[in-house]
């Protein structure tokens with residue numbers, strides 16, 4: 433794992449020395465938006481009009497952030513309009529690679545590149561920063577639209593509605609404030625919280641992250657004991673953003689990231705809610721447990737130096753969810 437510095441790859445793990453052992457996630461650098469007519473979105477510049485076949489999505493099936501974009505692509509009817517390249521699950525010294533010797537790893541379908549960093553360098557030969565998935569690529573302007581999953585799912589939510597005819601809105605006006613508030617708490621303590629636990633390099637940094645993680649899960653369990661979904665009777669963006677962390681929890685975060693006060697299967701309401709979302713048409717195909725398990729245990733040698741990939745647990749996502 434490493435990052436680009438002025439266009440040159442440097443193999444280095446996250447710097448936690450300057451933050452008292454705490455993992456601090458970098459901010460995304462490409463923040464343009466696809467819009468229905470190409471006008472600028474909330475950040476970045478305009479000129480990225482929604483068009484069938486114009487955009488390409490680079491993902492890792494292992495990655496919870498990329499997973500959000502795959503779910504939206506499936507649910508918003510975009511599979512025929514936006515093609516996908518999926519990296520190999522092993523992220524080692526060269527960062528994400530396009531090897532095809534793993535089921536579901538497609539290689540770079542657009543350029544035949546060897547590394548994901550080649551895509552970043554194609555957009556900017558002097559690029560600096562981490563080389564992360566997801567990446568949304570514009571074939572027309574030969575550049576990156578966005579590498580921020582939170583933005584990409586909002587584009588997929590509505591920019592292509594006229595092309596797809598799918599108008600389901602996971603971020604309705606009337607709920608936006610509440611969704612943003614829910615996302616804020618869940619991002620910090622759960623989505624990113626599991627990484628803060630897992631990548632902590634001091635006991636104090638781990639202790640600081642583990643409490644809020646389970647406090648929030650306990651609170652969510654309470655919310656889902658009253659509501660079918662996080663914000664009531666309707667599935668929203670907040671549900672999908674939480675789902676991609678929850679569906680990795682018992683197989684990787686619980687053990688590999690030491691988030692082991694409880695498993696998701698011990699929270700009856702979260703576990704039922706997660707099975708319901710998993711069973712939504714189109715979602716199961718976006719969940720690839722072999723990529724997830726292999727990536728985390730094999731790639732993070734600072735956490736798991738012998739790269740031994742454990743066997744379990746067995747999780748049955750097909751059990752009826754019983755939510756109504």
Ligand SMILES: N[C@@H](CCC(=O)N[C@@H](CS)C(=O)NCC(=O)O)C(=O)O
Nearest residue numbers: 495497562563564565566579580581
């Ligand atoms: N803010 C980004 C974060 C994406 C991210 O951190 N992806 C991870 C994979 S789970 C990655 O590619 N990490 C490589 C690295 O940090 O070098 C988003 O949500 O899109």
